[in-house]
Amino acid sequence: MPLRMDATGSSSKIHAGGKRDNSGAVAFDFVIVGATGDLTMRKLLPAFYECFRRRQIEKSTKIIGVARSGLSVEDYRARAHEALKGFVATSSYDDATIQDFLGLVEYVSLDMSDKDADWTGLRAQLSTERDRPRVFYVATAPKLYVPTADAIAHNELITESSRIVLEKPIGTDQATAAEINDGVGQHFTEEQIFRIDHYLGKQTVQNILALRFANPILERVWNTDSIAHVQITAAETVGVGKRGPYYDSAGALRDMVQNHLLQVLSLVAMEPPTAFSAMDLRDEKLKILRALKPMSDHDIATDTVRAQYGEGHVNGKLIPGYLDDLGAPTSTTETYLAIRAEIRTARWAGVPFYIRTGKQMARKETTVVIQFRPQPWAIFTDNPEPSQLVLRIQPNEGVSLSLASKDPASEQYRLREAVLDVDYVKAFNTRYPDSYEDLLMAAVRGDQVLFIRRDEVEASWRWIEPILHGWEENIRPLEIYPAGTQGPASSDELLARDGFVWKENT
Numbered sequence: 001m002p003l004r005m006d007a008t009g010s011s012s013k014i015h016a017g018g019k020r021d022n023s024g025a026v027a028f029d030f031v032i033v034g035a036t037g038d039l040t041m042r043k044l045l046p047a048f049y050e051c052f053r054r055r056q057i058e059k060s061t062k063i064i065g066v067a068r069s070g071l072s073v074e075d076y077r078a079r080a081h082e083a084l085k086g087f088v089a090t091s092s093y094d095d096a097t098i099q100d101f102l103g104l105v106e107y108v109s110l111d112m113s114d115k116d117a118d119w120t121g122l123r124a125q126l127s128t129e130r131d132r133p134r135v136f137y138v139a140t141a142p143k144l145y146v147p148t149a150d151a152i153a154h155n156e157l158i159t160e161s162s163r164i165v166l167e168k169p170i171g172t173d174q175a176t177a178a179e180i181n182d183g184v185g186q187h188f189t190e191e192q193i194f195r196i197d198h199y200l201g202k203q204t205v206q207n208i209l210a211l212r213f214a215n216p217i218l219e220r221v222w223n224t225d226s227i228a229h230v231q232i233t234a235a236e237t238v239g240v241g242k243r244g245p246y247y248d249s250a251g252a253l254r255d256m257v258q259n260h261l262l263q264v265l266s267l268v269a270m271e272p273p274t275a276f277s278a279m280d281l282r283d284e285k286l287k288i289l290r291a292l293k294p295m296s297d298h299d300i301a302t303d304t305v306r307a308q309y310g311e312g313h314v315n316g317k318l319i320p321g322y323l324d325d326l327g328a329p330t331s332t333t334e335t336y337l338a339i340r341a342e343i344r345t346a347r348w349a350g351v352p353f354y355i356r357t358g359k360q361m362a363r364k365e366t367t368v369v370i371q372f373r374p375q376p377w378a379i380f381t382d383n384p385e386p387s388q389l390v391l392r393i394q395p396n397e398g399v400s401l402s403l404a405s406k407d408p409a410s411e412q413y414r415l416r417e418a419v420l421d422v423d424y425v426k427a428f429n430t431r432y433p434d435s436y437e438d439l440l441m442a443a444v445r446g447d448q449v450l451f452i453r454r455d456e457v458e459a460s461w462r463w464i465e466p467i468l469h470g471w472e473e474n475i476r477p478l479e480i481y482p483a484g485t486q487g488p489a490s491s492d493e494l495l496a497r498d499g500f501v502w503k504e505n506t
């Protein structure tokens, strides 16, 4: 694994990796604050197990769960075991390896936001080796991020090799994001702060950069001369589940667009970075976030759609509406949105970027569609639709390109669409790791390439905020769509106005 540069552009060699054994496995202390929570059980522990199974984690490593609940380490390991049974793929599950892995897991009962609590239990778990990576992963409510960082600092647990990982959401608007960034930044340098966005851990999202910048054939047409528009879709077939109270205060714009989808958009739209380094990459993403055309009230009325799911059928099953899921008589929170965005750069002038996301939709489908322009002078009479490049982020991870081809069955020169399709799982004959696997190990290594810098978070909020306010003022009224559909008709009209249609069933 080559060493990468840190956010300041200097080599991160000194505190990057910690000690490795002969097989390259690394030893570290990893404190999970919020160890009994949903995220830890469903995502973090199973991801660590996979990394351990793949021999990336050395056996002296400690994964130290912290929460306020008074559990013994045996109780916690039993809970962790249940979570692993539920969330590790059958093909990876191995009893002996699970037992070895559980041997790395410790538990400390502590209110991590209380600097004056008794921290001796946690301190005793931490190695005193100076260059051993020490990661604090804060998987609690965002209001605890600053008190937790304060308390860690007050108890003098921050070493040169320490880092703090912050889960999303970072704030609810620009001001609250800045408060969190300022507060945590009192104790940890920007190079020690890892703001996680699990979309950046997806192999297919990382592959956007490979496709664009390692294939000149694509990069040379990646601009307004050849591209008519771009669609970014993240459709889900799930509802809000047990996260109703959080979701109702957030909505799709804060939950999905401010972070995941604006990150995907920046990767699709950014200029080539001078090097594959955290600093260069994040500089280029930031430029795109800053180049997004601010939405005026008029734009919000015409170029956004917001909606909430009502009762309907998903995969043949009757699904209650959002209000029933929430158990609330009323709510104006959007579970679906579509936005027509513009990027004010020479590369993207005149190319709309359509973003849509929603819950309880007809299909689970996260895609980026690049719609190419038609042939400027058509010599054939029956041209099919102009080519589309479809990046399938999930599921059925892959990429396809539709091409006009001569139909061999036609007597005359008739054209039909033919599709070049690469299925990544088949092409690489490998399992697709969960996004948290890459992200956790990158945090341990101190590699910030896959994490969000402070200015990116704040620039995203800056673009989102006018839309949030416009919707609060009902400039664009909330619509209802039946669960199990692809959203309201007005979302189709958003594209139809420009002469386009959403690509479905990729």
Ligand SMILES: NC(=O)C1=CN([C@@H]2O[C@H](COP(=O)(O)OP(=O)(O)OC[C@H]3O[C@@H](n4cnc5c(N)ncnc54)[C@H](OP(=O)(O)O)[C@@H]3O)[C@@H](O)[C@H]2O)C=CC1
Pocket: 033, 034, 035, 036, 037, 038, 039, 040, 066, 067, 068, 069, 110, 111, 112, 113, 114, 138, 139, 140, 141, 142, 144, 167, 168, 169
């Ligand atoms: N769940 C998910 O899929 C996702 C979650 N996130 C984010 O991750 C964070 C955690 O989410 P989630 O796991 O769902 O939340 P949960 O409510 O399920 O878990 C919260 C955890 O924090 C612990 N906790 C609360 N206060 C303290 C404290 N003062 N000191 C130590 N531990 C504490 C709780 O245990 P106890 O009560 O025993 O202290 C519990 O283990 C949130 O910021 C969320 O927005 C982000 C993306 C996805």
Ligand SMILES: O=C1O[C@H](COP(=O)(O)O)[C@@H](O)[C@H](O)[C@H]1O
Pocket: 234, 236, 255, 256, 366
């Ligand atoms: O962060 C979140 O992401 C999930 C969607 O993630 P995916 O990897 O399944 O695409 C979303 O369901 C959740 O509401 C949001 O908080």
